[in-house]
Amino acid sequence: MPTIxxxxxxxILVVTVILVVRLRRSEERFRLLAEHSLDLIGLHDPDGxxxxxxxxxxxxxxxxxxxxxxxxxxQFFHPEDLERIRSQSHNxxxxxxxxxxxxxxxxKDGTYIWLETLTSPVFDxxxxxxxLVTASRDVSARKKAEDLYRFxxxxxxxxxxxxxxxxxxxxxxxGSLTGKTIPPTTNLEGGTLFEVFPRDMAITLQPYYRxxxxxxxRVVEQAFRTRIYQITFLPIIYGEDQHxxxxxxxxxxxxxxxxxxxxxxxxxxxxxxxxxxxxxxANVASHELKSPxxxxxxxxxxxxxxxxxxxGDDADDSIxxxxxxxxxxxxxxxxxxxxxxxxxxxxxxxxxxxxVLCDEVMKGLxxxxxxxxxxxTKADLPTVTGDEVLLKQLCQNLISNAIxxxxxxxxxxxTVTAVRELLDxxxxxxxxxxxxxxxxxxxxxxxxxxAHSSDxxxxxxGLALCKKIVAIHRGRxxxxxxxEGADFRIRLPAxxxxxxxxxxxxxxxxxxxxxxxxxxxx
Amino acid sequence: xxxxxxxILLVExxxxxxxxxxxxxxxxxxxxxxxxxxxxxEAMEFLLRQGKFSSAxxxxxxxxxxxxxxxxxxxxxxxxxxxxxxKTIPVVVLTTSSADTxxxxxxxxxxxxxxxxxxxxxxxxSLLDDILKYWISVARTPS
Numbered sequence: 001m002p003t004i005x006x007x008x009x010x011x012i013l014v015v016t017v018i019l020v021v022r023l024r025r026s027e028e029r030f031r032l033l034a035e036h037s038l039d040l041i042g043l044h045d046p047d048g049x050x051x052x053x054x055x056x057x058x059x060x061x062x063x064x065x066x067x068x069x070x071x072x073x074x075q076f077f078h079p080e081d082l083e084r085i086r087s088q089s090h091n092x093x094x095x096x097x098x099x100x101x102x103x104x105x106x107x108k109d110g111t112y113i114w115l116e117t118l119t120s121p122v123f124d125x126x127x128x129x130x131x132l133v134t135a136s137r138d139v140s141a142r143k144k145a146e147d148l149y150r151f152x153x154x155x156x157x158x159x160x161x162x163x164x165x166x167x168x169x170x171x172x173x174x175g176s177l178t179g180k181t182i183p184p185t186t187n188l189e190g191g192t193l194f195e196v197f198p199r200d201m202a203i204t205l206q207p208y209y210r211x212x213x214x215x216x217x218r219v220v221e222q223a224f225r226t227r228i229y230q231i232t233f234l235p236i237i238y239g240e241d242q243h244x245x246x247x248x249x250x251x252x253x254x255x256x257x258x259x260x261x262x263x264x265x266x267x268x269x270x271x272x273x274x275x276x277x278x279x280x281x282a283n284v285a286s287h288e289l290k291s292p293x294x295x296x297x298x299x300x301x302x303x304x305x306x307x308x309x310x311x312g313d314d315a316d317d318s319i320x321x322x323x324x325x326x327x328x329x330x331x332x333x334x335x336x337x338x339x340x341x342x343x344x345x346x347x348x349x350x351x352x353x354x355x356v357l358c359d360e361v362m363k364g365l366x367x368x369x370x371x372x373x374x375x376x377t378k379a380d381l382p383t384v385t386g387d388e389v390l391l392k393q394l395c396q397n398l399i400s401n402a403i404x405x406x407x408x409x410x411x412x413x414x415t416v417t418a419v420r421e422l423l424d425x426x427x428x429x430x431x432x433x434x435x436x437x438x439x440x441x442x443x444x445x446x447x448x449x450x451a452h453s454s455d456x457x458x459x460x461x462g463l464a465l466c467k468k469i470v471a472i473h474r475g476r477x478x479x480x481x482x483x484e485g486a487d488f489r490i491r492l493p494a495x496x497x498x499x500x501x502x503x504x505x506x507x508x509x510x511x512x513x514x515x516x517x518x519x520x521x522x
Numbered sequence: 523x524x525x526x527x528x529x530i531l532l533v534e535x536x537x538x539x540x541x542x543x544x545x546x547x548x549x550x551x552x553x554x555x556x557x558x559x560x561x562x563x564e565a566m567e568f569l570l571r572q573g574k575f576s577s578a579x580x581x582x583x584x585x586x587x588x589x590x591x592x593x594x595x596x597x598x599x600x601x602x603x604x605x606x607x608x609k610t611i612p613v614v615v616l617t618t619s620s621a622d623t624x625x626x627x628x629x630x631x632x633x634x635x636x637x638x639x640x641x642x643x644x645x646x647x648s649l650l651d652d653i654l655k656y657w658i659s660v661a662r663t664p665s
Contacts, residue, residue, distance in 0.1 A: 287618060294539075295536075297641050297642055298641075299542075301644070302643060327642075330641050
């Protein structure tokens with residue numbers, strides 16, 4: 001019927017106008033809100049072209065509103081960020097949910113600023129996306145801070161840092177470990193826990209990531225694949241409301257340290273075992289040797305007695321040689337026994353004030369000091385960790401040697417000083433004696449080796465004993481060059497008794513291991 | 523000083539050491555009769571007057587070596603200590619070892635004293651002198 005067609009046309013026209021007006025009106029309302037916002041608010045078509053943009057664009061990007069209308073938002077993106085953002089914006093279309101992106105936007109003067117933009121889709125009645133609404137803010141300052149932070153993180157040795165929000169999405173995921181031992185290698189930022197870490201690692205880390213947001217810092221040791229990490233979880237409290245806004249996980253690769261500690265422990269056990277074997281052997285050997293030795297000496301003496309004068313001078317001499325030989329042998333056995341008995345264990349380790357120890361040694365050597373007129377001076381000595389009995393023996397051997405071997409016309413002079421060298425204490429015992437020739441400075445610490453003639457009495461194991469005691473304390477002993485006399489140097493590690501007993505014990509966060517001894521008791 | 527001859531039981535496995543003890547005693551002024559047991563078994567037989575030692579006298583003093591084959595000094599100390607009539611006999615340990623563990627163990631088994639045999643003969647004579655003077659003259663012992 002002819003009248004229906006024009007009626008239909010008018011109806012469609014009216015509906016269209018109403019719809020357009022409604023759209024315009026909502027856009028009008030929207031515009032009002034947006035014009036008064038500090039953030040950059042934009043309305044785009046689904047391809048990203050600007051339909052409208054808030055006036056703040058002029059302050060932020062230098063362009064006027066007019067200059068932006070019709071242009072595509074992506075035009076202003078930094079080329080490096082473009083690819084990344086394009087794929088992420090796609091999510092808006094797929095998820096139909098708002099998407100947050102961070103990128104550099106070009107200003108009219110050619111410089112770039114960092115923007116963080118929240119893009120929200122607007123749907124029509126059929127569910128298709130008809131508009132995109134964006135809200136952007138300048139995050140350049142924050143980005144700069146993050147970059148500085150990232151720079152720092154990348155340069156920490158054997159460390160990686162992960163900064164994440166309460167959705168476990170990483171804002172920072174960087175360091176020297178990522179790419180080497182924590183896969184995967186690139187573009188971890190923006191990824192969630194399960195996107196950044198391999199599944200097995202993520203599953204293990206998940207409860208800790210969650211616990212970070214209850215505000216408690218934690219340190220854990222965790223093995224992944226072939227490495228061992230010390231992971232520190234820290235809550236980041238930001239803003240005035242004191243709530244945990246982000247979490248940080250600092251990974252520190254401690255595999256090497258752990259391996260070294262384990263090797264040391266094994267070595268220590270081996271050493272202990274071999275020391276015990278040695279002592280047992282020395283005991284048995286000395287016992288078995290003593291009886292025949294005694295018989296040789298005693299019967300030689302009886303011979304001398306029974307046949308006195310009857311066998312002639314040669315026989316007397318021979319008998320004396322036998323007796324003398326036995327005496328030497330007996331001394332050697334005693335020395336070996338004493339050497340084998342030099343041992344200690346962790347329970348004997350404590351703080352030892354070397355000033356007090358030295359004074360005690362000097363008191364013990366008082367007769368010798370008096371007889372020789374020796375002068376023993378000591379500077380301020382440190383307090384070290386060690387076995388007091390053994391260290392006293394060490395000190396006594398060296399000082400008494402220094403006095404014993406002096407062969408000059410004047411008085412023996414011994415000077416004891418100490419100096420700190422990084423993680424060690426270096427103690428020096430200097431004398432004015434004949435010194436030790438360069439060529440003998442190594443093997444003088446072997447048993448029964450002497451640098452000088454055996455006019456001076458002694459068992460010949462004094463220095464070997466010193467070497468053993470120093471070794472037990474994980475130190476070093478050697479002879480330094482000096483103009484006159486001998487300069488014995490001992491290096492002892494500056495560690496606390498706790499560290500000596502268990503070097504593998506990992507201390508809880510906030511607990512500082514001290515290598516400084518407590519105040520000396522005076 | 524008494525005229526009574528003191529019976530001394532020497533428990534010692536090595537004949538050479540036995541000879542040395544005899545020679546040492548010969549130099550000393552004490553009236554002694556030295557009896558010898560070559561190991562722990564013989565020592566117990568002597569003390570209990572068994573077998574070839576059925577007419578053995580009760581010793582005034584026992585000089586006991588620790589390390590002997592078959593039955594050693596420690597075992598002798600144990601058995602003497604458990605025997606009511608024998609435990610009143612003074613037993614002096616005379617041995618080569620000077621190890622603390624041996625000393626402690628001997629006293630724990632109720633040895634009366636412990637001495638390490640010196641290497642030199644004159645020192646040994648002097649030691650026996652001290653021991654015998656003490657147990658024969660100085661200390662009073664059960665008769």
